[in-house]
Amino acid sequence: MYQKLYQTIGPRHWWPADSPFEVVVGAILTQNTSWKNVEKALGALKEKNILDPLQLYKVDEQYLATTITASGFFNIKSKRIKSFINFLFEHYQGSLEKMFSEKLTLLREKLLAINGVGPETADSILLYAGGKPIFVVDAYTKRILLRHKVISPRACYSEIQELFMNNLKADVKMFNEYHALLVYIGKYYCKRVPQCRSCPLNGTRKKSH
């Protein structure tokens, strides 16, 4: 799959960001959110000159929330960005470089312990900001593998991640491109299946309001 994708589409030059720190913030902002909206929020942070560890450490959580409204879930994401920043200062004097000098498995555990950082966010940070050999699994990855009947609908994150990592050599460049290519084709060719409006099973889920 990787060879075919890479040969036909070519390198994706991921992650789209000017710095490793921007990758970290983007990884939190993009949780269940389209990248277009994330770009707006990142632009607003740059506009206010607060897209760096120290500025975000000093900034008020409420002010941060109003700055990133375009990305949606802004109250919760403001809290999550603050959680990460506090972690960064508490353990690494606000330095991403120091953070990434930590042993990979230990750092992953520490990242997962931060409120608001789950497996995909942690792995995105490790691979795309830290250049660590870890495979990122996202909604597109799961959906594509599901359509190709490579995994079961019940497959969990670690199960899918191990499928890649146990069968491929730990190559940062390849992991980077592979995931980026999956997202690229997923956006165009592997959309969610539309629900059938007339199906009586629809509407069983309560509408939020």
Place this chain on the structure above:
DNA sequence: GACCAGGCACATC
């Protein structure tokens, strides 16, 4: 107006 987007935490059973 409904549906969707590069998740995650938490309540409830």
Place this chain on the structure above:
DNA sequence: GATGTGCATGGT
């Protein structure tokens, strides 16, 4: 442990 739900904006 599994399942359901809130979080929210902007594009189609």
